[in-house]
Amino acid sequence: MPPENEAPKLNAPKSRTRTSPRKPDKPRVILPDEGRARAVVDAVLPWIDGGRFAVKRVEGQAIAVTAHVFTDGHDQVSARLCWGAEGAADMHEVEMSPTGNDEWTASFTPPTQGRYRYTVAAWVDHFAAWRVELGRRVDAADILIAAQIGAVLGEETAARARGEDRKALGKWAQGLRKRALAAAKADLSQMDQVEAEIEAIKALALDDGLAEVAARYPDRQFETRFVAPQADFAAGLPLVVDRQRAAFSAWYEMFPRSAALEEGRHGSFRDVAARLPYVAQMGFDVLYLPPIHPIGRIKRKGRNNALAAEDGDVGSPWAIGADEGGHKDVLPELGTLEDFRALVAKAGELGIELALDIAFQCAPDHPYVKQHPQWFRWRPDGSVQYAENPPKKYQDIYPFNFETEDWRALWLELKSVFDYWIAQGVKIFRVDNPHTKAFPFWEWCITAIKREHPEVLFLAEAFTRPKVMHRLAKLGFSQSYTYFTWRNDKAGLTEYFTELSQGPGYDYFRPNAWPNTPDILNEQLHHAPRAVFTTRLILAATLCANYGIYGPAYELMEGRPRSPGSEEYLDSEKYQLRHWDIEQDHSLRGLIGKLNDIRRHHPALHGNRQLRFFDTGNDQLIAYAKRDDAGQAVLTVVNLDATFRQSGWVHLDAAWLGAGGVETFEVFDLLSGQRFTWRDGGNFVILDPAEMPAHILRIERSSNP
Known part of the structure; x- marks a missing residue:
């Protein structure tokens, strides 16, 4: 063996002399498994990115499918829309109809929530082609020959048929052949009689009733079935069907800790329960609560986002985790888990669903930080880089490191947070800043949850770049925040909502319009008169099937910014308790109730397409x-x-x-x-x-x- 630092020596190759040049290998000819499938299904629409992502619909909503179908030459094709639940052994079939320019269409209505697949099967329809050609024939000899060909096709079709249909097709084919052969031997001197018989044969051959029977038993041995280039399964294109609330909802956001009747007292779940009739009277069907978990004490923010908290400052609910627990625990000041379950139940009695904020991030004193330090990105000085969403900085929040080597355990733990709250009765989640978490995680997590719980809905809080917002919707988010907050003039509103309703994103991106949020007090609302709040409310409620407001700030027309030009509220609830006098005379609650009643009773406002x-x-x-x-x-x-x-x-x-x-x-x-x-x-x-x-x-x- 040579020394470790010395390369091994190779034997010198022996010299060879060729007496003649080497003959090149003969090219290998490879034929397809089946070359007689002549029908072409060139496209099936709608599809998202070639079938990579699912189209979205809701229960009771039909999905109209268009396919580009044709074949070579002048033969006729037939096509069927095939659909079924994902993983089902058999698929339903719907006859497709041609609309011109080689486009075919059909629709189906999935019966329940869940995941489905759909595709299109097409084949050269020799029976239909024969009927078309026979209809064009005028020469007697051609008609008689064509009739005999039709008799053969009829017999082949009868062999595939069942019951009375088989008998009818067989009898028709036998009669057609018999009359065609007899007419071919007829005395040509009796021309009038021959012509009458040929017309009768042609009428028999083109009998519409028999054609309908024959169409039920096509020869599909050489059919072509469309396979999406980007779909995961050959079964077809993916479709996710949600419940109705995914497409039509009115959201109301409130901070439980500010729900107390007495000023200065920390609110609780019981205070929120007492506020439910107020929310119901305004006609909202979703009550959204910011995070309800223990709030960190290390680097806790003070009032108006001050870097140093003072005694008594309650901190930001989005700085999750403390000695009392983390994402699967309740802030003690809000009450107990039993109190939370009671709130969910009482809301349900009033027709209101509770939506819970899920923010995958941690306060420095979250138990995860000690138990799983590998889930965070540590800097050389031993600290963790806090979260940022420029220009906003969150010194009290640690983001997860989705590139950790322990990513599988991290993914499973984060999914278990959703599983835990689903078990407590929560079926709607507003997800905080999902665009700052790994996209592959969301696709896996949402898909897994909706396979187990198809009724669960996810709202993406992602005021970010358009392509990022659309990607999140493709990955599975049921609804998404929009740019409505910043669309204030006629041109901007017209362009944006035309895009949302008519653009390609319609099949997967469900917008949810909010005129305000705890994070965003748009400059148009700064110290604004009542008419501005009224206008923005009406626009949101009528332009978008899903909309929401952050209250009671909105109905009480809170318009004080922390500083001129800032989108932060002065004395924001994100950092302190607020006391709201919801019985003020100038409140918009009456108008809000009327708007939600109008929306509920007018189906035209339940969608965005038209x-x-x-x-x-x-x-x-x-x-x-x-x-x-x-x-x-x-x-x-x-x-x-x-x-x-x-x-x-x-x-x-x-x-x-x-x-x-x-x-x-x-x-x-x-x-x-x-x-x-x-x-x-x-x-x-x-x-x-x-x-x-x-x-x-x-x-x-x-x-x-």
């Missing part, structure tokens, strides 16, 4: 309508100017609104109770922000039937 904007000739006046599947429409006109009266001509498309074919029709203002007679085309509107800055109009009926 949204259309109308010209007003005035940039301060925005008009748009939504309609439901039955064609019933709700038209909203809003004055975006909080100071001055604005007017303009709203130019309508009465046919789109379901009022076509008449000169005039009636509209009913759901806010004021007034009735107006409108017409197709221009309609004059004037809105005074000092009174009510909007119309919400139900299109009712013709005034000249």
Whole structure:
């Protein structure tokens, strides 16, 4: 053996002499497993990224599928939409219909929540092609030969059929052959009789009733079944079906610790329970609570985000974890786990679901930090880099290190947090800053949870870049926050909500519009008059099927920023207790209740797809309508100017609104109770922000039937 630092010596190769050049290897010819499958399924829509991610729908909502199907030459093709629950052995099939330009369509309605697959199967339909060709024939000899070919196809179809259908097809094929052969031997001198017989044979061959029977038993031995290039399974494209609340909901956010009736006292779950009738009267169906866990004491923030807390400062609920426990524990000041379960139950009795904030991050004194130090990124000085979401800094929060070698254990533990609260009755989660956690984790975690609990919904709090927001939606989040908070002018609102309702993201991105959050007091709301809060509320509730407000700050029109131009509230609830007098006369709670009642009783406002904007000739006046599947429409006109009266001509498309074919029709203002007679085309509107800055109009009926 050579020394360790010396390379081994290689034997010199022996010299060889070739007397003739080496013949190249003969190319290997590889044929496909089946080359007779001539039908082409070029695309199946909708799909998300080639089938990589699931399309989303809700229970009772049909999914319309379009496929590009064709074959070579002039043969006919047939296609069926195949769908079924993920993992099911058999799939349902729906006949597809051609719509022109080699496009075929069909739809299906999944019966329950869960995960599904769908694809398209197509084949060259020789029976259909034969019927088309026979219909074109005019020469007697051609017709008689074609009839005999049809008889063979009929017999082959009968062999695949069952019961009475087999008998009918066999009898039809036998009769067609017999008459065609007899006509071929007929005396040509009797031309009139021959022509009549040929027409009778042609009529028999093209019998529509027999064609319908034959279509039930196609020859599919050479069918083509579409396989998505990016789908995980050959079974087809993925579809996730959620419950209705994923598509239509009204959220109300409140801090339990600020729910006490007495000023200065720390609120509790029992105080929140006492507040539930107030929330129910305003018509909200989701009550969202910020984190309810123990709050860290190390580096606790003080009032107004002060770096040093003073005695009595309660800290930020998002700085999770202390000696009392972590993500699976309750802040003692809020009550017990039994109190929380009682709150969930009482909310359910009032038709309200409790949504819980899940923030995957830790205070420095969270038990995880000591028990699993490998889950955090440690710096050379022995400290952990605190969390940042520029320009915001969170010195009291440690982020998880998703590149830890112990990532599997971290993933399983984080999923177990969801599992724990699901066991306590929580079915909706608002996830804090999901874009700052690893995307592969979310895809795995949400998919695993929804396979076990398809009713669970996830709202992504991700005010971030558009592509990142859309990626999170593709990974499985049921709803997502939006840029509505910063869309304040007519052009911005029109462009953004047209994108949300008509763009490719419609099939997977469900927007949730919030005019404010504890983190965001938009500058438009700074010291704003009532009309601004009213306008933003109406826009959110009518433009978006899912919307929410952070209260009682919103209904009490809290508009004090921490500093000029800041989006932080002065005396923010994130860092201190607040006492809210919810019975103040100027509260918007009455209007909020009316809006939610309007939304509940008008299906046009339950979705986003059928949204259309109308010209007003005035940039301060925005008009748009939504309609439901039955064609019933709700038209909203809003004055975006909080100071001055604005007017303009709203130019309508009465046919789109379901009022076509008449000169005039009636509209009913759901806010004021007034009735107006409108017409197709221009309609004059004037809105005074000092009174009510909007119309919400139900299109009712013709005034000249």
